[in-house]
Amino acid sequence: MNHSATSKKSAAKRTAAPGKTYHHGNLRESLLLAAETVLAAHGVRGITLREVAKAAGVSHAAPYHHFASLNEMLAAVAERGFAALAEAMECANAAGDTRERLLHIAQAYVRCARSQPERFRLMFAPQLNQADAFPALQAAAQRAFAILQAAACEHDPVNGTELALCGWSLSHGLSNLLIDGALVNAAPAAQDPDALVRQLTRRALGLG
Numbered sequence: 001m002n003h004s005a006t007s008k009k010s011a012a013k014r015t016a017a018p019g020k021t022y023h024h025g026n027l028r029e030s031l032l033l034a035a036e037t038v039l040a041a042h043g044v045r046g047i048t049l050r051e052v053a054k055a056a057g058v059s060h061a062a063p064y065h066h067f068a069s070l071n072e073m074l075a076a077v078a079e080r081g082f083a084a085l086a087e088a089m090e091c092a093n094a095a096g097d098t099r100e101r102l103l104h105i106a107q108a109y110v111r112c113a114r115s116q117p118e119r120f121r122l123m124f125a126p127q128l129n130q131a132d133a134f135p136a137l138q139a140a141a142q143r144a145f146a147i148l149q150a151a152a153c154e155h156d157p158v159n160g161t162e163l164a165l166c167g168w169s170l171s172h173g174l175s176n177l178l179i180d181g182a183l184v185n186a187a188p189a190a191q192d193p194d195a196l197v198r199q200l201t202r203r204a205l206g207l208g
Contacts, residue, residue, distance in 0.1 A: 028066045030056045035077050039118045044125055049073065071127055075134040081116070081123040082140035088112045089147045098155035099207050102163075105148055106171045106201040107194050113175035114193070120175060163205060170204050171197070 034056035038047045049063045049070050056062070067073040092108035093101045113120040122128070123141070131138045148168055153160025177183050178193055191199075202208065 027056075027058065027062065030058070031063055031066060031073065032076055032080065035073055036080075036116070036119060039077065039122060040116065043118050044074070044122050047074070072134075074122060074125070075128050075137045077119065078123045078125070078128055079134075079137045079140045081119045082137070082144045084116075085109065085112045085123075086140070086144040086147055089144060093147060093151050098151065101151050102148075102155055102167060102205065102207060103198050103201055105151055106167055107197050109148075109168075109171035110175045110178065110193065110197045113172075114178060117179040120179070124172075167201065167205055170201060174200065 031052060035047065035052045038051050038055050042051070047070070049067075050060050052073065053060050053063050063073060067076070088108040088111065089105050092104035095101075096104065128134055128137060145164070145168060149161060149164040152164035152167065156163050174197055183196075
């Protein structure tokens with residue numbers, strides 16, 4: 001091979017290299033996994049695109065090939081959180097009578113929140129509460145609530161939606177209180193969190 005051909009081949013490699021990196025099939029997934037890692041370690045206030053790129057082992061510019069801003073990336077992480085919540089609630093809604101399903105859903109909600117507390121906080125972060133800006137996130141949140149709503153309406157066809165709102169609010173509040181350790185001095189909180197969620201949900205929703 002002559003010198004000219006070798007030079008052309010080297011130039012082609014240099015031109016193709018950036019494209020191979022930027023269009024890597026797993027880059028978006030890698031960035032989201034890295035974002036969850038950084039989020040768990042530093043919280044919403046401590047996460048930056050630079051830190052996510054570093055954790056993913058890519059250049060600082062790489063995230064911009066999939067996300068226009070930090071909030072857009074965080075919205076994708078939050079969307080994954082709601083998908084995980086919906087899956088947990090769906091599994092909890094698979095067995096038992098309608099009363100038991102509602103109790104299991106409440107327990108599943110709190111377990112999911114406590115398993116990744118920083119992601120749970122992110123899911124309801126004010127900066128992401130923009131339906132026009134993050135429609136996929138809003139849709140994921142609605143799908144999760146719809147599982148509880150359907151179970152509540154099956155239990156009580158007349159007041160099901162109100163029952164679902166009460167159950168969601170109770171589970172959300174209990175999740176935050178347990179994550180923050182705010183119930184440490186409360187007598188009922190001494191018991192297992194699962195049992196506490198079940199007991200309070202049963203009483204608050206009048207499930208007997």
